[in-house]
Amino acid sequence: MKNMKNSLRIAALVLLGWAFFAVANADQNTVRQAMAKSMPSVKIDSIKPSVINGLYEVTVGTNIIYVSDNGKYILQGHLIDVEARRDLTEEMLGAARIQAIEKIGQDNMIVFKPKTSKYKVFVFTDIDCGYCQKLHSEIDRYLAEGITIQYLFFPRAGKGSDSYNKAVSVWCSKDRNAALTSAKKGNVPPPKTCDNPVDEHMQLGAEFDVKGTPMIVTEKGNIYPGYLPAQQLSEALASEKAQK
Known part of the structure; x- marks a missing residue:
């Protein structure tokens, strides 16, 4: 008798789980269909329930918006866990930024490595x-x-500008690191062209809403706009690494 009751409880839990899954999927489909109708040009990368009942977190590239489960309302902004003092949206944005950067790959960047x-x-x-x-x-x-x-290159004057052409020339140089260092000192690199990732860098910068340069992005996707001295940046990175 006891075994039968346990079996019935397990069966009920399974059915409840399937019912919740079905409702969640239905809501996600409603959100997706509503967005496809109102914003057909928007490519949705993911839809999942947020921590607030009835509100879905929708990832579009490196942006996050919140949509009601009936697809009628959209919220833009940051969701804050007041008790934990956490910016939940920024955490998700950081993950999205890193995912986007990883698609470019380190081979398509100019890298200066310490020992x-x-x-x-x-x-x-x-x-x-x-x-x-x-x-x-x-x-x-x-x-x-x-x-x-x-x-990553982000010539603020845009494609075809002197800064853009310098970036392409540096990338197409035999020694990119040396060419970049020389160009940063004010030397104009010899004009060169080749297949290069400069446009891809610029597109990613636009998605990240780069307002000025330099813009530093950490391994967790956090952003530091502007110049930071080496020691100050090291302290910030150590603090970030220590966080859970």
Whole structure:
């Protein structure tokens, strides 16, 4: 008799689980269909329930929006766990940023590595940007702190500008690291063309809403806009690494 009751309880839990799954899927489909109708050009990467009942978290590239389960309402902004003092949206955005960067791959970046790497950052840079030049002039200090610098190009003047052409020429140089260092000192690189990732870097920067350069992105996808001295950046990265 006892075994029969246990079996009935298990069966009930299974049925409840399937019912919840079916409802959740139905709501997700409603959200997807509503967005496809109202914003047909938007490519949805994922839809999942948020921590708030009736509200779904929708990932579009490196952006996150919140949609009601009937698809009628959209919220844009950051969801904060007040008790835990956590920005839940920023955490999800960080993960999305890293996923997008990983699609480009380290082979499509210009990388300066220390002998022993403790941290890695991605830096959107403009060859003609003053603070970008300052950051790179101190590259040895970053390497001494064990920070690997992985550069992506973001010429703020846009495609076809002098800064853009310099970025392409640097990428197409035989020694990219040396060419970048020379260009950051104000030397104009010999004009060169080849297959290059500069447009892809710029597109990613636009998705990240880069307002200025340098813009530093950490391994967790957190953003530090502007120049940070090596020691200050190292302290920030150590703090980030210590966090759960």
